[in-house]
Amino acid sequence: MAIQEQKDRPKGISLLTHILFILHLLIVCFFIEPVSSDQGWDGVVVIAADFQALQAFKQELIDSKGFLKSWNDSGYGACSGGWVGIKCAKGQVIVIQLPWKGFGGRITEKIGQLQALRKLSLHDNLIQGSIPRALGILPDLRGVQLFNNRLSGSIPATLGSSLFLQTLDLSNNSLTGVIPESLANSTKLYRLNLSFNSFSGSVPISFTRSSSLIFLDLQYNNLSGPIPDSWGHQKLSRLRNLDLSYNAINGSLPVSLSNLSSLVVLNLESNGLEDQIPESIVNLHNLSVLVLKRNKLRGPIPASVGNISSLTKLDLSENKFIGEIPFSLANLKGLNSFNVSYNNLSGPVPAPLSQKFNGSSFVGNIELCGYSRSPPCPSPAPLQNLPSSPSAKPRHKNKKLSTKDIILIAAGALLIILLVLCLILLCCLIRRRDASKEKDGRTTTRAASASAAAARVEKGTPPSAGEVEAGGETGGKLVHFDGPMVFAADDLLCATAEIMGKSTYGTVYKATLEDGNQVAVKRLREKITKGQKEFESEVNLLGRVRHPNLLALRAYYLGPKGEKLLVFDYMPKGSLATFLHARGPETPVDWLTRMRIAKGVTRGLVYLHTQENIIHGNLTSSNVLLDEDTNAKIADFGLSRLMTAAANANVIATAGALGYRAPELSKLKKANTKTDAYSLGVIILELLTGKSPGEAMNGVDLPQWVASIVKEEWTNEVFDLELMRDASSIGDELLNTLKLGLHCVDPSPSARPEFQQVLQQLEEIRPDTPASSVPSGDDGAGVPSTSE
Secondary structure, eight states: OHHHHHHHHHHHHHHHHHHHHHHHHHHHHHHSOOOOTTSOOOSOOOOHHHHHHHHHHHHHEEOTTOTTTTOOSSOTTTTTTOSTTEEEETTEEEEEEOOSSOOEEOOOGGGGGOTTOOEEEOOSSOOOSOOOGGGGGOTTOOEEEOOSSOOEEOOOGGGGGOTTOOEEEOOSSEEOSBOOGGGGGOTTOOEEEOOSSOOBSOOOGGGGGOSSOOEEEOOSSOOEEEOOSOTTTTSOOOOOEEEOOSSEEEEEOOGGGGGOTTOOEEEOOSSEEESOOOGGGGGOTTOOEEEOOSSOOEEEOOGGGGGOTTOOEEEOOSSEEEEOOOGGGGGOTTOOEEEOOSSEEEEEOOHHHHHHSOGGGTTTOTEEESSTTSOOOOOOOOGGGSOOOTTHHHHHHHOOOOHHHHHHHHHHHHHHHHHHHHHHHHHHHHHHHHHHHHHHHHHHHHHHHHHHHHHHHHHTOOOOTTEEEEOGGGOOEEEEOSSSOOOOHHHHHTSEEEEEEEOSSEEEEEEEOTTSOEEEEEEEOGGGBOOHHHHHHHHHHHTTOOOTTBOOOOEEEEOTTSOEEEEEEOOTTOBHHHHHHSOOTTSOOOHHHHHHHHHHHHHHHHHHHHHSOOOOOOOOGGGEEEOTTOOEEEOSTTGGGGBOHHHHHHHHHHHHHHTOSOTTHHHHOSOOHHHHHHHHHHHHHHHHHOOOTTSOBTTBOHHHHHHHHHHTTOGGGTSOHHHHTTHHHHHHHHHHHHHHHHHHTOSSGGGSOOHHHHHHHHHHHSOOOTTTSSOSSSSOOOOOOSOO
16 A cells, blocks of 8 residues: 555656646746747746736837837847846846936836836936826835926825835926825935925925935925924934925924934025024034025024034025124135125124135125225224223323423424435435436337337237247347237236236236236246246247137247246136136026037147147146137146146146046156046036036045946936936937046046047037037137146
8 A cells, every 4th residue: 555655656746747837838828929930038038917017118108219129019038138228037027227218208007017126217208297106006116216307296195105215316307296294104215306396385294203314305396384393303313415495495493403413415595494593503513515595594693603613615695694704614624615695794704714705705794894895894993092990080180291201202203204304305316317217228128119019000910920029128038929919028017917816837917918908927937947948949839839729828928037927818707617616506507508618628639639749737627718609728738848847746736636637647647648538527527517526525536426426326416407407408418428528537548538539429419500619719819727
């Protein structure tokens, strides 16, 4: 009996195995259509429910550019990399990643069938309709990136059921309604961006109790009511970035905000906040950016703000603050942006602040004094005007001067008067003698230069290239290159000068000539330039370099005591750095202008490298100047040829501090085309982000910061907000330019593109219009940069 059972057992197991195998084949054949004979089966099968959901997803979208052609009707390749934007695990879709594809249409509700979906990334498309309620029933959903679309309707409250949700970015859409309290249900949610929509109601109180939120951005909505006063009560808050700007929030600043000990950025600009800043704000010891601009805050500015040593930006402008500016604010060593304009402040501005920031930081406070463009502060009352004590009065009345004292005082006064008269007489004699010498000298020395200049003016011809003029009364030599300016050495040396800036190479002045024309003069530091013979040889070569995107050298002057002056056209529009970073919100810079600047800089560098064999070596946005039509002109090219090796090493180190130096320069110590490519890449990223490479960005430089943001798929955080408003029309151009900029700043020099390739790609990204392809003029007119 036992033997018989042992014999029968293998038969039963074998029969069961065959039945299961046949059932498996039937299931596969039922749900998956057969693949054509010319395709090899990849061995990975998408489950039926997910295949149906993907088909519905495709049907609801408008794919005008054909990105979803690979999504065939058989399901072949869906889970083995054959379908663009799809990733699977064990036959189930876990990622849909299709940003920047130009999709229209809407998102299907059948997306709820993708029960293993973890990430949905459809940002920077043209998708309309509402957010599917079915997203809330996906148990493993971790990230949703739908920013920069045209979504409407409200946020489904069901999204709060996704307990593993970590990032939710719905910014820059047309969403309305109230923000659901349930969104904070997820204990994993650390990044929530709902900015640039039309949400109404108040800030959900549940957000204040979240122990996971790190980034909360609700700016540019229609939120109202007070800010909840229950932040961080559990002392578990990790919140680092809180932005509620450009809403209609009222009430006072909650004291509980001071519980957010990890907070780095607090932006409450353009709301209706009232009352005073709480003294407890000093507890925000990690705060770097505090913006309370354009509210109705009043009272004095708390001196305790000056104890937040990490502050780099403080904007309290356009409020109703009173009293004096606390001197403690002057102790904030890292403060690089400060604004208290348009309040009711009074008294003197602390000297360190007035020296560090210009008048625009303080204007609009009628009783404030002690800063540029303000009336001087009244001096303290002299001691003799102060009331004396009662006990002192009798002594003053009884004390009388003796006759001897009166005689001595009179004699001393008379002696002083005689000395003053003697000095005046002596000065007059010296001046008369100098005037007679000047008259005799000018009769001879100025006659030739004045007549030559007058002849050129009458004929309408500027000085020819390399034309040498005598150095006037002081000696020296002035050499003109081609250009529209006509002046003699004496005119240059006697011009009214105003310092524009200082740099490693020297000092830049704005000089107003006797005829009213203005030029820019760079006075080179004498100890860092080469000897006169070698200097003249190199500077004469630089004076002949001409290109529409290069700043032209117009003339140079060699003084009898070793002075060396370089003369350029003056242009008040200034540098790209000033143009991007020192403007107000009322002067936006559009994408067309930024792209034109990027192309201009690239064209100038192509010419320098290929036609003149010149490496710039110190390219920064301060060395890119802009003409009246905002065309780029590169300055300071070739100046390294005029300097000693030690001076050039110092310039390279300075460029590194500003964030433009290629990493390999710390070892090479000599620039080349690849290091120039890196600097160009930084400028491209600067144009895209609107951020200065010198800004502190969590301890990393601008290229590293951009790369980290792109890696996390928070691409909209990279671009300047001004550009994101037109993302629907220029999205592809922004993305392609971003890729090019990152290519230029590749850590490996050999991986960086050649300049001709960079120019070609920029022209392909946005072809030139006839009016903007080439700047007007045949040379580079500008103002020398003021920083190396």
